[in-house]
Amino acid sequence: MQLIQNLKQATANAIQAIYQVQIKPEQVLVNETKPEIEGDFTIVLFAFVKQLGKSPEELGNALGEAVKNSMPGLITDFNIVKGFLNFTISDQFWLDFIQAADTNQLITPTADPRKIMVEYSSPNTNKPLHLGHLRNNFLGWSIAEILKLQGNEVVKTCIVNDRGIHICKSMIAWQLFANGATPATTGQKGDHFVGDYYVKYNDAYKAEVEQLIASGRTKDDAEKEAPIQQAAQAMLLKWEQGDAETIDLWKRMNEWVYGGFEVTYKKIGSDFFKTYYESNTYLLGKDLVDQGLAKKVFYQKEDSSVWIDLTSDGLDEKIVRRKDGTSVYITQDIGLAELKQKEFNTDASIYVVGDEQNYHFKVLKLICQKLQLPAADGIYHLSYGMVELPTGKMKSREGTVVDADDLVDGMVQIAKEKTESLGKVDDFTAEQLQKLYDTIGLGALKFFLLRVDPKKKMIFNPEESIDFHGFTGPFIQYTHARIKSILRKTGTAVHSIGSDLLPLEKALSMKLASFSAVVNEAAEALDPSKLAIYTFDLAKLFNSFYAELSIANAESEDKKNLRIQLGILTAATLKQAMHALGIEVPEQM
């Protein structure tokens, strides 16, 4: 908030004027004053007490007087408690803010907008999306929206992992066990259909390995010799050689999966400006290996494999090209980073990827820097923690995952039951009702996954349903709907809003005024949870305000106008903040 900046500057100026000591404004610590104490903003004096050798009382009085005088009309009073200098801001300042606030321009855009790529989602085409993907999708989408809100240009991309041994596993299992069944013949969603064959593969593989061990093989040998495993390997080779039949099957099965993904993405609201397919990008980066060799960033071993030595950076030696000349994962990623940079010329590229790949991205950035690629310094890994079950990690292979579609449908169902039991939307059409259930169910889920610090792992217990009360999406949605309901009755015409504020009116005004700063913080930290917490605080504050003060039957016309305007602003702020979290807010619920 500009006001805080001004306070810092004024304090620094005062110290300079009174004590002839240079202080940078950033060195001045300004907090919101604790509720029990009189005042709005507090300057912590201790640091200066020591530096200037004055008592807190003396210093506080001198600074308080000087700062107050330098901001006439703005600061009405100050007091000193222990080492804290508390300033009271004039009601008029907040009233001016409320009066001038524009619901279409709640945020001051950043002074230096950037072009930023956000890559997220990154699904595999051998199985449906699960809870972990949901956290990724919600985070990626929200980060992109927050950056946009701040005034940046954002390019959302997705890299689809559509090739490799894991895809071949589903394909082999389909050939072996499906008898020609398709999603159309079974009526199953395509991604689930294919995912089932991935699980069938692993069941068959496990059985074969057990049998081989029983017949006397060692575990290692059995795992290598299992026929279904060898068949998958052979299929991968055929795929790479471009075998027509294999490519055909691959395309067909991937299409089934994409059909399923499209439904899920549409439902959860993920979208991408550009989708990259690994089958097109997995050969990228080969020429960069040669360049790296020429630049002596890489070196070749006797078996002709190519490596980079990162031991001086505290990491290991890392292979970038196999002895057979094929490239590895990191090489593809370097190549893709270069390609993306060429296509979009972004200032920064954010990869929303789980924290299990922290090491990989550290290496990726380092190698790109050593190769002096233009993309290098803009690479940022937004590392988020895994979603785990009380029983431990989710494993697709073993079928111990919380399926994304099931989870979303379950949430919508709960929203439906809850809404029906409350009976507040009897005038809705069937279509409106369904939309409302989707909005609330999905809102609860998204908020649940976004309200915690992205980098922390989280535990999800499928036995306990996600709450609709308290620090939740529906609570915020409800508050919005409640405000809208009130405004429908009072109207929204506002003229004079008076000249004084009650404590709750003031608290709400201050909270509203800090929205822009919170968006900047969330953008800076790439952390939507900061916005989630803000929406909750704001909604809670409004609800206290609502419980205490009447809007429609306010004590005066000015007060009524003021509170209507506060309602309008709160609703608009909640709506915009929630939108940046990917959550819609209903007009009525």
Added chain:
RNA sequence: GGUUCGGUAGCUCAGCUGGAUAGAGCGUCAUCCUUCUAAGAUGAGGGCCAUUGGUUCGAAUCCAAUCCGAAUCACCA
């Protein structure tokens, strides 16, 4: 073993660029709908901020060590 991340109320989490008496939500208990939406509000109870030491006027926050948990250190992606 190396590296990185985490450990705050019964549970889920804020707070971490050092500042006033450590905060929410859920759950528990109590109060409030003849007045604007009770998916709400108000209050009570609940804490050796993993442990120990250090720096400081001041430490949940910074530093060190220890304990516990996770990820990673693949010619998988």
